[in-house]
Each structure stands twice: as C-alpha cells, then as structure tokens.
Amino acid sequence: MTATPTKAANTAAPPLTHLQRLEAESIHIMREAIAEGGRPVMLYSMGKDSTVLLHLARKAFAPSVLPFPLLHVDTTFKFRDMYSFRDIVAAAPDVELIVHTNPDCVTRGINPFEHGSAMHTNLWKTEGLKQALDLHGFDVAFGGARRDEEASRSKERVMSVRSKNHQWDPKQQRPELWQLYNVRRSPGESLRVFPLSNWTELDVWQYIERENLPIVPLYLAAPRSVVDRGGMLIMVDDDRLPLLRGESPQVRSVRFRTLGCYPLSGAVESTATSVADIIDEMLSSTTSEREGRLIDHDEAGSMEKKKQDGYF
Amino acid sequence: MRTRSADSTLLRVVTCGSVDDGKSTLIGRMLFETNSVHDDQLVSLARDSAAAGTQGAELDFALLLDGLLAEREQGITIDVAYRFFSTARRTFIVADTPGHEQYTRNTATGASTADLAILLVDARKGLLTQTYRHSFIVSLLGIRRVVLAINKMDLVGYDQSCFEQIEHEYRSFAEQVGIAEVMCIPVSALRGDNVTTASVEMPWYSGPTLLDHLESVPSIEQAPGAFRMAVQWVNRPSPDFRGVAGLIASGVVRPGDRVRVLPSGVETVVDRIVTMDGDLPVAGAGRSVTLTFADEIDASRGDLICEAAQPAEVADQLQAHVVWMHEAELLPGRSYLLKLGTRTVGATFAAPRYRLNVNTLEHLAAATLQLNEVGVCDLHLDRPVAFDPYTENRQTGGFIVIDRMTNATVGAGMVKFALRRAHNLHRQAVQVDKRARQRLNGHDTRVLWFTGLSGSGKSTIANEVESRLHAAGIRTYLLDGDNVRHGLNHDLGFTDADRVENVRRVAEVAKLMADAGLVVLVSFISPFTAERRFARSLLDEGEFVEVFVDVPLAVAEARDPKGLYAKARRGELVNFTGIDSPYEPPVAPEIRIDATTLSPAQAAEAIIERLGL
Numbered sequence: 001m002t003a004t005p006t007k008a009a010n011t012a013a014p015p016l017t018h019l020q021r022l023e024a025e026s027i028h029i030m031r032e033a034i035a036e037g038g039r040p041v042m043l044y045s046m047g048k049d050s051t052v053l054l055h056l057a058r059k060a061f062a063p064s065v066l067p068f069p070l071l072h073v074d075t076t077f078k079f080r081d082m083y084s085f086r087d088i089v090a091a092a093p094d095v096e097l098i099v100h101t102n103p104d105c106v107t108r109g110i111n112p113f114e115h116g117s118a119m120h121t122n123l124w125k126t127e128g129l130k131q132a133l134d135l136h137g138f139d140v141a142f143g144g145a146r147r148d149e150e151a152s153r154s155k156e157r158v159m160s161v162r163s164k165n166h167q168w169d170p171k172q173q174r175p176e177l178w179q180l181y182n183v184r185r186s187p188g189e190s191l192r193v194f195p196l197s198n199w200t201e202l203d204v205w206q207y208i209e210r211e212n213l214p215i216v217p218l219y220l221a222a223p224r225s226v227v228d229r230g231g232m233l234i235m236v237d238d239d240r241l242p243l244l245r246g247e248s249p250q251v252r253s254v255r256f257r258t259l260g261c262y263p264l265s266g267a268v269e270s271t272a273t274s275v276a277d278i279i280d281e282m283l284s285s286t287t288s289e290r291e292g293r294l295i296d297h298d299e300a301g302s303m304e305k306k307k308q309d310g311y312f
Numbered sequence: 313m314r315t316r317s318a319d320s321t322l323l324r325v326v327t328c329g330s331v332d333d334g335k336s337t338l339i340g341r342m343l344f345e346t347n348s349v350h351d352d353q354l355v356s357l358a359r360d361s362a363a364a365g366t367q368g369a370e371l372d373f374a375l376l377l378d379g380l381l382a383e384r385e386q387g388i389t390i391d392v393a394y395r396f397f398s399t400a401r402r403t404f405i406v407a408d409t410p411g412h413e414q415y416t417r418n419t420a421t422g423a424s425t426a427d428l429a430i431l432l433v434d435a436r437k438g439l440l441t442q443t444y445r446h447s448f449i450v451s452l453l454g455i456r457r458v459v460l461a462i463n464k465m466d467l468v469g470y471d472q473s474c475f476e477q478i479e480h481e482y483r484s485f486a487e488q489v490g491i492a493e494v495m496c497i498p499v500s501a502l503r504g505d506n507v508t509t510a511s512v513e514m515p516w517y518s519g520p521t522l523l524d525h526l527e528s529v530p531s532i533e534q535a536p537g538a539f540r541m542a543v544q545w546v547n548r549p550s551p552d553f554r555g556v557a558g559l560i561a562s563g564v565v566r567p568g569d570r571v572r573v574l575p576s577g578v579e580t581v582v583d584r585i586v587t588m589d590g591d592l593p594v595a596g597a598g599r600s601v602t603l604t605f606a607d608e609i610d611a612s613r614g615d616l617i618c619e620a621a622q623p624a625e626v627a628d629q630l631q632a633h634v635v636w637m638h639e640a641e642l643l644p645g646r647s648y649l650l651k652l653g654t655r656t657v658g659a660t661f662a663a664p665r666y667r668l669n670v671n672t673l674e675h676l677a678a679a680t681l682q683l684n685e686v687g688v689c690d691l692h693l694d695r696p697v698a699f700d701p702y703t704e705n706r707q708t709g710g711f712i713v714i715d716r717m718t719n720a721t722v723g724a725g726m727v728k729f730a731l732r733r734a735h736n737l738h739r740q741a742v743q744v745d746k747r748a749r750q751r752l753n754g755h756d757t758r759v760l761w762f763t764g765l766s767g768s769g770k771s772t773i774a775n776e777v778e779s780r781l782h783a784a785g786i787r788t789y790l791l792d793g794d795n796v797r798h799g800l801n802h803d804l805g806f807t808d809a810d811r812v813e814n815v816r817r818v819a820e821v822a823k824l825m826a827d828a829g830l831v832v833l834v835s836f837i838s839p840f841t842a843e844r845r846f847a848r849s850l851l852d853e854g855e856f857v858e859v860f861v862d863v864p865l866a867v868a869e870a871r872d873p874k875g876l877y878a879k880a881r882r883g884e885l886v887n888f889t890g891i892d893s894p895y896e897p898p899v900a901p902e903i904r905i906d907a908t909t910l911s912p913a914q915a916a917e918a919i920i921e922r923l924g925l
C-alpha cells in the first residue's frame with residue numbers, strides 16, 4: 001500500500017477561473033435538483049442561455065446521457081433560423097425534444113399583430129408552458145434565466161417553488177445558504193431551477209467562446225431585411241409581418257442580442273461576425289439585452305408580474 | 313475596465329449597512345464605474361434621477377438597485393439581492409443585504425457564500441449597533457476578512473482624525489469577534505472618493521481604493537484543508553461504469569489518493585477523476601467532478617468522501633449555532649429535517665442552551681428561537697452524519713433545517729462540535745425483550761393515541777375502553793394529559809414549544825410502556841400533526857392506533873365541562889387549543905369517532921372491535 005501523499009507533495013490544483021467556478025456551481029445545482037427524484041425537464045428555447053444550459057447539463061451527467069428531455073414551448077413566431085437550429089439539436093442522439101404549441105392559440109390564431117405582445121406572450125408561452133408541464137407531469141423545470149437580466153430578477157432564488165397552479169409566491173421562497181438547496185416539495189408543487197442565476201450576459205458569451213458552442217446565426221451580424229419601428233429594428237423574417245403604411249424593409253447589418261418571437265425582437269446594428277467580436281462589442285457598448293425584447297416595455301415591473309403568472 | 317480575458321477569478325462579497333449609510337449609492341457607483349451598467353439602464357437612471365433622485369440633476373446611483381415591486385413601493389429592501397460587476401482581473405458577485413435587525417436571516421444568507429464582507433458606516437455617526445451586529449453575523453458565518461467602508465467622508469470635511477478614531481474603535485472590536493483581517497477605507501460613495509479612484513481630497517490616506525482592494529485579496533477558491541466531497545448522485549450509465557458525482561468542498565484529489573467514505577468508514581483508492589472533457593490529473597475545491605474507485609464499494613448520495621488520513625467526524629448528536637429563519641418559532645422536541653452536505657436526516661432540538669443578543673453577544677436564557685434569533689442548541693439526529701466543525705470547513709459544517717410538514721427552510725446552523733455523549737452512549741442490549749413480555753401477558757401491545765379538542769370526550773372514552781380491556785384480562789395503562797401535567801410534565805406550560813415537549817415526553821413514556829408489554833392509552837389533545845407523527849415513528853408497525861375524537865369546536869365549547877372555553881374567551885386563559893392556539897386534525901387516523909352522535913359506550917365498543925386484540 002502506498003503511503004498517503006503529504007500535503008507538500010500534493011501541489012495545489014490549478015487556480016479556477018471565474019468561468020470554471022460558475023460552471024461547477026451550475027453543475028452542482030443541476031445534480032441537486034434531480035438527485036432526489038421527480039420528473040425533470042429542461043426548458044429549451046434555442047437561445048444562447050439555453051445553449052449554455054444544455055452544454056452544462058451534458059457535463060453534469062456525463063458519461064450518462066441527459067436524464068431529462070428538453071421542452072420547447074413554441075409560439076410559431078420564432079425566427080426561421082431558430083427552427084432549423086432546433087432541428088439540428090433535436091437530432092443529437094442524447095436529446096429527446098418535446099415541442100408544445102398551445103392548441104387554443106392555434107385554433108384562435110393568436111398573433112402579436114392583432115392581439116398585442118402581452119396577450120400573445122401570455123397565451124402562447126405562459127399558458128403553453130403550464131399546459132405542457134401539466135400534460136407530462138413535469139415537476140422540476142430547468143430554465144436559463146439570469147439574475148443580471150433585469151432588476152426584479154436580482155432577488156430570485158436558484159430554486160423556486162411553484163404552487164399547483166404554477167404560481168410564484170414571493171413569501172414562500174426559501175433562503176439559500178452555502179450550496180445547500182432545499183428541493184423538497186409537497187404533492188402538486190413544482191420547482192423551477194435556474195442554474196445560470198449567477199451568470200452575466202458577458203459570462204455566457206465568454207463561455208460560449210471558451211467551449212466553442214454552436215449558436216443560432218442570428219446572434220452574429222449579417223445583412224438582413226429590417227423595418228425601423230420607433231427605434232426598434234424588426235426583421236422581416238416571413239410574410240406574416242404586416243408592413244405599416246410608408247414602411248419599406250431595408251437591408252442593414254444587424255444582429256440580435258436576444259431571440260424570441262421575430263415580430264417582438266429588436267435587432268441592433270452591428271458588424272460583429274464572431275463570438276469574439278460580440279464580446280468586444282459588449283465591452284464597449286452596454287445596451288442591456290432585454291431592450292431588444294418588446295415584452296418588457298409593456299409595464300414597469302412587468303417581468304415580475306409575468307413570473308407570478310408562471311412565465312419565467 | 314472590463315476584460316477580454318476569460319481567465320479572471322471570482323470573488324464573492326456581502327455588503328451590510330444601516331439604512332441610509334449609502335450602501336446602494338456605493339454599489340451603484342461600483343457598477344457604474346466598472347462599466348457594468350447597460351445603456352438603457354443608464355437612460356432610465358438619468359430619467360429616474362431627475363424624477364425621484366436625491367441628487368438634483370446628477371445621477372443617483374442608488375436608483376440602479378431596484379427590487380421587487382412591493383419593496384419599491386415601500387421604499388425599502390427586504391431580501392438578499394445579487395449584483396454583478398467585473399474588472400480586468402476579477403468578476404464579483406455581490407450579495408446585497410438589508411440592514412434592519414429583523415433581517416439577520418438575510419445577512420446570514422448573503423454571508424454564507426461570501427469570501428469577504430463590506431460593512432458601511434456613516435462617518436458622521438461612527439460605529440452603530442448595526443455595525444456590531446453585522447460584524448458578529450458575518451464572523452459567525454465564517455468570514456474572516458472585512459472591509460470597513462467609512463462613507464460620507466465629504467460630510468465630515470474629509471477629516472483624518474474622524475476616520476482614524478472610527479478605525480481604531482473598530483479594530484479592537486473586530487478582534488473580539490474573530491475577524492482576522494480588517495481594511496478600513498475612507499470613501500465618499502456619492503462623490504466617488506476612494507471607490508474606484510484615489511481621492512484627491514484625502515492625501516493623508518495612502519491605502520488602496522475599495523476596488524483595488526477587492527481586486528487583490530486572495531479568493532477562497534483554493535479552500536485549504538483536507539479533501540472532502542459530498543456524493544450528490546451515483547453516475548451509472550452502464551454496468552461497467554460506476555462513478556460518484558459531487559462538488560469538491562475542500563482540498564485536492566488525485567488518482568491514487570486513499571479516501572474514506574463516511575459515515576460507513578469504508579476505505580478505497582481513487583481511480584479516475586472523470587469529466588466530459590476528459591479525465592483530470594488533479595482537481596481541487598470548487599470543481600464538480602465524478603470519481604471512480606479502485607474497489608467496488610458502496611458509496612451513494614449523502615455520503616462524504618474524505619481524505620483517508622484526515623477524515624471528517626461522524627456523530628448523531630451535535631452542538632451548533634442556529635439562526636432561525638421562519639415566522640414559526642423553533643419547537644424543541646419537534647422532529648425536523650436537517651440537510652448537511654447532501655445528506656438529509658431527522659433532527660430534534662433540545663431547548664436552546666442560550667440565545668445570543670446579536671448586538672452585544674450577551675447570552676440570554678431561551679426556551680425557543682424566534683425568526684432572526686441566533687442561539688446555541690444541542691441536536692439529536694436519527695442517523696449519524698459526517699461533518700467538520702464549521703470554523704474549520706464552511707461547506708461540511710453548515711446545515712439547513714427544513715420543516716417536515718411545509719417543506720420550508722426554517723433555519724440554518726453551523727456545527728460547533730459533536731456531543732461526547734454521542735460517542736460514548738451505547739445502548740444496553742437486554743435479554744428479556746418485548747416479545748417475551750407479550751408472551752407472558754398473552755396479548756399484543758398497542759398504543760391507543762386519543763387526540764381531539766378539550767371537551768371532545770377523549771378521557772371519558774379512553775376510561776371506558778380501559779375498563780373493558782381490563783375486564784377482559786388485558787394489561788393496560790392510561791396516560792391522561794391532565795394527570796401527566798401534574799407530575800412528569802409539571803414544568804411545561806402551553807406555548808407551542810411546551811406543547812411539543814409535552815407530547816414528546818408522553819410519546820417516549822408510551823414507548824417504554826409498550827416495550828413493557830402493555831396496551832397504553834394516551835389521552836392528550838396533542839394538537840400538532842408533527843408530534844403525533846413523531847409518536848407513531850417511535851413504535852413498531854401496526855402498534856400505534858390514532859383515535860381521532862372528532863367534535864366541532866362549537867360542540868366542545870358548548871359542553872365546556874371544565875369551564876375552560878369560557879375562561880379562554882374571556883381572555884383569562886391564553887394558548888387554549890381551538891381558541892387562540894391551533895388544532896391540526898388528523899388526516900388519516902386509524903379510527904375516527906364522531907363524538908357528536910356516538911355515546912362513550914358505543915365509541916368504546918367500536919374501538920375495541922377495531923383493535924382485534
């Protein structure tokens with residue numbers, strides 16, 4: 001038997017970078033969330049946060065395959081590039097992707113043009129998500145939300161308990177100390193888990209660069225056909241976008257900081273054609289990414305209201 | 313100021329201050345000056361500053377840190393908020409915690425993950441009670457490095473002696489509470505002096521700016537000490553791979569290292585450190601890995617993998633500092649869940665040894681702990697856990713307390729040490745056992761647990777049942793609430809904590825009597841589900857028979873055989889069940905007696921029939 005190595009021989013492990021620490025913490029959170037049972041699912045939206053989340057999940061459980069399916073709550077109004085990206089991801093041997101489209105919305109033809117962004121988002125996404133979770137009996141749902149996204153999120157827990165009706169009650173949230181997460185829940189209750197809580201937008205891009213992760217091409221600048229609506233550059237992604245009087249699409253070099261429904265996502269003018277360029281651009285410019293997402297402008301504190309309604 | 317490099321390190325900081333010391337202004341300025349504020353937030357900041365700010369036409373950085381709607385409306389911060397900023401060398405996560413006394417819970421939460429604490433004081437006011445309190449709490453949570461930011465220096469004319477006096481006072485205090493490293497920095501959060509750039513107003517100060525200091529202190533990612541990793545999950549993709557996954561809490565591990573699995577004590581050698589990106593030759597604290605071992609050993613979720621030569625301790629009785637975090641007070645005797653590392657066990661608290669006045673560190677007598685109170689308690693666990701004293705290892709010495717019924721996290725604790733009793737107290741093995749006594753008696757044992765409101769008829773029915781059993785030659789004993797309160801439990805009152813202890817003792821006595829081979833009848837209001845469940849857990853399968861004597865409150869109150877309801881209604885009796893103290897009816901009792909329709913004799917008959925003795 002070999003002698004126990006002394007501390008001196010045990011030279012220290014290499015120091016960890018902030019990305020390594022964030023990665024390890026997220027992996028820890030994912031493992032804790034599933035280790036005590038339940039029916040987990042990962043919400044997947046093709047965006048950069050989902051991309052990082054999926055990669056971290058693979059790392060958390062390797063060499064096992066993902067112990068949960070992905071769920072895309074579709075609105076039928078995503079960018080075409082997002083759908084093709086989704087098909088590629090879904091084709092991976094370790095991925096089981098569930099797509100849910102709220103049937104009521106399909107029947108009623110809900111769209112952002114006639115019904116407004118708030119109703120569109122609420123019915124397709126918020127209601128659609130609840131339907132999908134109930135339909136499959138999922139009680140642990142991973143989401144890619146970050147605390148830096150918006151002021152009201154800065155106090156959100158890593159693991160938050162939702163009632164039977166998917167309600168979020170600010171008073172029922174549990175203190176989170178050390179790395180100890182309380183994953184217990186009563187029958188009917190579910191957990192929303194946010195492993196990227198402590199990541200910033202910059203961290204996400206740096207990680208995508210470091211890990212060389214494929215992303216939806218819309219994040220990179222390219223000449224695209226857009227219309228300018230009150231300062232928001234909306235991409236004419238298909239012929240469903242009604243052009244307003246006097247509006248004519250122009251081709252500009254743009255990219256997207258966040259991706260959602262194309263009629264609700266504003267592009268920014270940019271020449272960043274690689275992830276490295278995006279990071280450089282971020283370091284010099286600082287438009288908070290949600291500025292490009294119309295839904296937050298509806299009311300102050302709107303994110304918080306949506307959270308109480310069950311939207312992430 | 314931000315960085316292209318992805319190699320920066322991470323520092324976690326907790327900030328504490330009293331209301332209006334300038335905490336929001338200070339954090340807001342750091343976010344602003346490290347270019348961590350987005351353009352659109354700047355636009356709204358400019359707009360809000362003009363509308364609601366306190367700085368006239370200038371930016372009011374405090375407005376960057378807004379929170380939940382309700383809080384914004386009340387104009388106060390009541391929860392831990394996490395903020396992020398980065399420089400070329402470091403990424404910072406700031407846990408921003410509010411100052412009020414009632415928010416000890418939040419300070420403890422924010423401090424639990426922090427490497428360093430920034431305490432704010434207003435130079436005009438000097439050290440306040442809050443400063444002492446915050447220092448104590450962050451020290452209790454294991455923070456050894458504190459920055460005292462002496463703010464609003466502009467309002468004291470940037471006076472050196474003012475700064476020095478506060479510094480001097482604070483240093484002597486910090487030593488007493490075990491804060492090893494103190495850095496005092498004179499700042500003006502409002503004007504920006506010594507926040508990220510050196511102040512021209514204070515040439516007498518030669519130390520670093522706040523940001524310089526934060527960038528240069530060592531971070532704790534390389535936690536010193538022996539190797540520890542709690543097993544989160546067993547990774548078993550195929551019959552020929554079995555790994556244990558976890559986050560390394562401290563120390564380093566390499567293939568070939570000898571490790572011990574606790575609490576079992578089995579030893580083995582690490583074979584591989586597996587990650588998706590390939591095996592690692594060495595891994596240290598803060599990394600999430602999967603370990604495989606040379607031998608096929610039994611290691612599963614809840615176990616602690618330790619360096620074999622320096623293993624953690626194992627015990628089922630602990631003494632710990634406890635911070636209570638819930639509106640419902642700590643009930644000594646109640647069975648809670650305790651999560652330490654990845655292990656969850658049942659835990660009961662003895663009455664606190666003492667409570668701490670968090671402002672003066674004075675020890676106070678206490679029967680319980682209320683929300684935001686800190687005390688020292690002995691805990692009894694239903695299974696052993698592996699741990700290190702918290703002062704030696706924050707990851708393996710900290711635990712949370714969970715309420716079994718609501719699943720809420722109700723407390724947090726820091727292990728001080730194992731109670732020696734746990735090591736030395738061995739159960740005496742006995743030769744004459746329960747089975748032997750049952751054979752002699754000629755019948756099985758049962759504990760008939762009568763629960764119900766005062767005046768429901770529990771005691772009358774229990775008496776009736778006992779008479780009949782006795783007549784049938786069955787050895788019985790009746791434990792009646794009122795009688796036991798005259799003797800064994802004469803020291804207990806009617807607070808929730810005392811009720812829990814009352815029932816706990818009776819449950820233990822009932823268990824001993826069942827062990828003696830008797831049929832025990834317990835007639836106690838026993839209002840809480842948790843304690844009845846505890847009583848059940850003490851007994852063998854099928855032995856415990858919960859009898860719910862069910863009458864509506866109105867009926868019991870109309871009967872009022874002892875005149876107690878009337879007294880309670882007049883306010884002469886407090887904590888009376890049904891009036892100002894809750895009764896939690898059993899959901900699935902073995903026997904439910906509808907005492908509004910059945911006579912005591914009928915009820916007794918029904919019960920005896922169901923017993924099948």
Ligand SMILES: Nc1nc2c(ncn2[C@@H]2O[C@H](COP(=O)(O)OP(=O)(O)O)[C@@H](O)[C@H]2O)c(=O)[nH]1
Nearest residue numbers: 331332333334335336337366374464500501502
């Ligand atoms: N003169 C002066 N005022 C300050 C300074 N820091 C904060 N303040 C003011 O003190 C008040 C309270 O500040 P705020 O940051 O909201 O305090 P908090 O309650 O600790 O977050 C505000 O009016 C600030 O503008 C400072 O260094 N000098």
